Amino acid sequence: MATTIKKLILSEKECQQVRGLLDEIIEVPAMTNQYVFMEKAGLYAQELPRRIRQEFYDFKRSEEPAALLVSGNPVLGDGAGPSPSRYIELDEEYCLNDAKILHGLYGALLGEGVGFTSQRGGSLYNNIIPLEELSSVPNSSSGSALDFGFHVEDAFHPARAEYLGLVCMRNDERASTTISCIDGIKLSAEEKQVLFEPRFRIPHNPIHSTSDIVEEASQSILFGHRDTPYVKINAAALNIDEYHGIELQALKKLLNYFAENRMTVILEATDCIFIDNYRCVHARESFKANYGDGARWLARVVFASSLRKSREMRNSIKTRAINA
Numbered sequence: 001m002a003t004t005i006k007k008l009i010l011s012e013k014e015c016q017q018v019r020g021l022l023d024e025i026i027e028v029p030a031m032t033n034q035y036v037f038m039e040k041a042g043l044y045a046q047e048l049p050r051r052i053r054q055e056f057y058d059f060k061r062s063e064e065p066a067a068l069l070v071s072g073n074p075v076l077g078d079g080a081g082p083s084p085s086r087y088i089e090l091d092e093e094y095c096l097n098d099a100k101i102l103h104g105l106y107g108a109l110l111g112e113g114v115g116f117t118s119q120r121g122g123s124l125y126n127n128i129i130p131l132e133e134l135s136s137v138p139n140s141s142s143g144s145a146l147d148f149g150f151h152v153e154d155a156f157h158p159a160r161a162e163y164l165g166l167v168c169m170r171n172d173e174r175a176s177t178t179i180s181c182i183d184g185i186k187l188s189a190e191e192k193q194v195l196f197e198p199r200f201r202i203p204h205n206p207i208h209s210t211s212d213i214v215e216e217a218s219q220s221i222l223f224g225h226r227d228t229p230y231v232k233i234n235a236a237a238l239n240i241d242e243y244h245g246i247e248l249q250a251l252k253k254l255l256n257y258f259a260e261n262r263m264t265v266i267l268e269a270t271d272c273i274f275i276d277n278y279r280c281v282h283a284r285e286s287f288k289a290n291y292g293d294g295a296r297w298l299a300r301v302v303f304a305s306s307l308r309k310s311r312e313m314r315n316s317i318k319t320r321a322i323n324a
Contacts, residue, residue, distance in 0.1 A: 001184025003263040006068045007069050009070075010073060018074055025040075026101065032096045037101060052106075059110075066276055069271060070273070086131075099168075102167075129296065150283045152278075164300065164302050174266050175266070181261060196223070
């Protein structure tokens with residue numbers, strides 16, 4: 001079964017409706033605060049045009065497309081401004097622009113925005129920018145000189161979110177995002193059994209400064225229903241030499257399937273894409289970064305179907321930051 005990306009392009013009428021909703025939200029200064037906004041995002045998202053809401057519901061309910069790409073969004077009318085050269089979400093006065101707000105509205109149709117205490121202070125929004133000093137760091141979203149291999153977002157964590165959302169402010173470098181879906185994989189009974197067993201190490205990526213409260217060893221790669229399994233793997237940081245026999249055989253078959261079944265998309269400014277983080281891995285190929293004001297600039301939020309499932313790993317009901 002091929003990896004498919006469902007594409008949704010807003011009509012002129014939908015653009016007018018969405019722009020009106022964004023203007024109403026931004027009129028309230030507090031709503032550009034990421035935490036204030038996310039508490040209201042689910043409410044405002046119900047005012048998005050019905051066709052958009054239907055497409056997101058179908059994406060969530062059918063579990064057929066690997067990702068949903070929304071283009072033609074009425075944001076960044078005056079441009080994105082200069083790309084940041086640091087993680088601006090760490091600033092106390094950090095404000096969301098209209099593209100990030102719309103991204104959050106779309107994501108709220110899928111679930112609740114969450115963050116991790118190990119990741120930029122629990123920020124819900126994480127800006128993805130190439131940093132020259134991190135250009136050659138493996139498996140870093142701030143890198144560029146090296147490929148960032150296939151991984152499920154936050155694969156190591158038991159409370160990882162079901163959906164990964166990205167919004168593009170700028171991508172003049174034409175850097176690509178690669179997605180591959182596990183649907184349709186053919187495994188022998190023995191291969192499938194071993195991947196469902198807690199035999200594997202799933203390490204975190206450099207964006208997480210973990211406190212080691214999550215046991216990264218002895219995890220399964222597959223979970224869910226055995227006929228149509230979900231996947232959690234960080235192939236980008238996988239040391240395949242640790243495995244032998246049927247474990248190695250099963251891993252190689254899985255990784256080969258991802259390589260053969262991959263699909264690549266180049267995000268344009270204002271695009272929003274949402275990836276099924278239970279069924280898909282994603283990756284980024286190396287690229288020549290335009291460091292400075294014109295650098296590639298995305299923002300990422302992950303969306304969980306429920307906040308309750310992570311309650312034991314959050315310090316309070318109100319916080320959206322999951323301990324890691």
